[in-house]
Amino acid sequence: MRCNGGNEVAVNLNLPRYTFLVLEVTRLRKNGMPNVATLPDRTSNMFHWENGLKLTIADLAIDFRRRQPRAFVSHAHADHMARHEYALCTPETAALYQLRLGPRATLAMPYRQPIEWGGLRLTTYPAGHCLGSAMLLAEDQGQSLLYTGDFKLRPSATAELAELPHADTLVIESTFGHPNYRLPPRDEVLGEFFSLVRKALADDCVPVIQGYVLGKSQEITRLLTAEGIPVLQQKSIYAVSQVYEQLGCPLGRFERYNGRVEPGWAVIVPPGSPLGHLDRQVKFALTGWAVDRSAKYRLGVDHALPLSDHADYDELIAAIDQVAPKAIYCTHGPESFVDRLLDLGYNAHVLGKRRQERLF
Ligand SMILES: [Zn+2]
């Protein structure tokens, strides 16, 4: 764990029975007195860290990238799943998970329908991140824990609006946990995007948009087709889009890209899949990282626009206030987010070890 400004120390807690490792962030006040973040209360006994988050009583792995006997899969992005023996997930995630990793044993958990499983009451709630993305609420004898997975609070054209129930313990994905990451209003970003795409088409250019294979590409497709702009999709994006449509999420007029582009069409490709042979391309990326002015150079595009499937800084704080937890465990984000939460008076911690991984 990185120490920030020399005023933090990390303490590893090894609690018997739970092989429990949570990094407790403590802070020394200016007068030198330690203001130790509240140690895990009973609510924390619902989970432990085993190179990943596990619900202890149910022995249920959460979003593991390594094969597990029983795992909850919050959504079908590569950094949240593996070929598990048995996976709990929403029906939509089950379909997308199996598209990507082949036939697997799954237990479908539609949103807001509690099940009793492994000694816990488990309920999924929409996470607003991509089709089927879910938060998991685990309850046990008056204790509760909410795991957000990747989420956002803003609306999406292709994912149900996020819904956050109250929980005593909140495990929150905090990718954009820095005040630099405050995204402009969605309508403003989309208005700019549509006018740039129309300008490219009017100039006889081909708008080529980078989008992750699952989620962002389908939402961009639906947004463009609703504006009357048909879309060509690279093969792997097209395969996911067909499952979206089978799951009742229509995307409008789109076809598989076969190497030719008729005038008036936009093209969507995964990041890092340039269409080198196409003349007169205008390249776009839509990502939260676009709040950094240098993003378009880093991403190699003409226009980088800040549209994200992850909660921005203000959404993270709003989510925490909605859940009103007694304890917060942050994952995937900058550790400085925990400091900010402590400064704001929240009981916040870093969850387990930071995982170095790509953001999907
Ligand atoms: Zn992720």
Ligand SMILES: [Zn+2]
């Ligand atoms: Zn994701």
